Amino acid sequence: MFAVYAGSIDAQDPLSGLVVGERPDPEVPDGWTTVTVKAASINHHDVWSLRGVGLGEKSLPMILGCDAAGLDEDGNEVLVHAVISDPSWRGDETLDPRRSLLSERHQGTFAERVTVPMRNVVAKPAGLSFTEAACLPTAWLTAYRMLFTQSGLKQGDTVLVQGAGGGVATAAITLARAAGFRVYATSRDEDKRTRAVEIGAHEAFESGARLPTKVDAVIETVGAATWSHSVKSMRPGGTIVIAGATSGDAPPAAELTRIFFQQMRVHGSTMGTRDELHALAQFMDVTGVRPLIDAELPMDRAAEGLEKVVDGSLFGKIVLTL
Structure with a gap:
């Protein structure tokens, strides 16, 4: 499948390790599901990953991306919650000491498909486009x-x-x-x-x-x-x-x-819970508030979006679409 991933790490020149190409289709563990990605947004986390912060050489190649909106296996429009907690954890998943974000231990969202625990799929309000919804999870x-x-x-x-x-x-x-x-x-x-x-x-x-x-x-x-x-x-x-x-x-x-x-x-404060993501999506739907999008780019132009994060020239979110 098509994907944007970290092939190597360079703290001084993070974009030198970025690769746009093909990766194997994701494996789906028990209790996980596959989301077909329609849009994904860029975060500072993606640049930190390319610099080697929170991502080691042993984990490469790693598909980047924490945020996504797309279709679940039944065709429902969904958001992906990026915080992966331990299956045994109960309560606020952001407090789980063993938690991680997508693209740290598990492959991220800058791809045609991403696998996540079933509990990490949140319904997308119909009033939000995929591009808008992809801005929410991080x-x-x-x-x-x-x-x-x-x-x-x-x-x-x-x-x-x-x-x-x-x-x-x-x-x-x-x-x-x-x-x-x-x-x-x-x-x-x-x-x-x-x-x-x-x-x-x-x-x-x-x-x-x-x-x-x-x-x-x-x-x-x-x-x-x-x-x-x-x-x-x-x-x-x-x-x-x-x-x-x-x-x-x-x-x-x-x-x-x-x-x-x-x-x-x-x-x-770190990220947010699945319940807070659901509440945020409903808040946006009810109030009509929409994310400010600096740029919408096809995913094969991810390097352009990441460059804007590196140089600080963006105002709002950069969204990658498939």
Whole structure:
């Protein structure tokens, strides 16, 4: 079958290991099923995999991709939940210490077909296209969990989204505005600040700028470059929800004194559960909110999409279609 996969790993030149070609049809273990992929979206995870983060040489070749929407074996339109938990695990699968994501231990979604545990298949609302639905399982689900499960925000509260432009940040801006939060966003890029307002931010600021008011929560995926600003922008008792560190995980100042003296909360968040993915899909269906798509490309042009992730030029999600 046609697939896009990591044939080798290079931390400095990740795209050099990308291969577009043929792979064997997937084997289907007991309790698993096959989804015919119609669309799949790119995440930072795919670039990290090509750099060797979470993916070792012994696992190669590995088909990339966490997200997909397509048809199950009965022809039903479905989403693929990317978190693979141990079959014996009960409860929140993101807390399973043995969990993995598709394309880490198990072949990913950038292919004609992908196999997943039957429990990882979620019905796609008819109102969402395959292209739109393919954006949800990683970036949009991560943003949904950060906002609605971890942050403690209430309608009318104020949230700061750092680093407008990436998939999680644009999802957080859109979802937060639809949920009735006041939304601030930051970016180093003037065009991205303008576009952040267009998709729902009440105001957008240059990275590190003083905000008009202290915020109730911060959606933090940038890491070292924005950490100090996130802490300084938050009201006493507020919450930083962190789900990534694309600029590194060692900020120049940890701001520990400010955090404990002002009784702030730091809440880690990773992906989301199957139930949250179902809730997100229903939220999108009911509200009419749709993912912001930077580009839609045929899957054989995956390298172009991954290059936009590497150089940071994207705004929203890049979707690969078959």
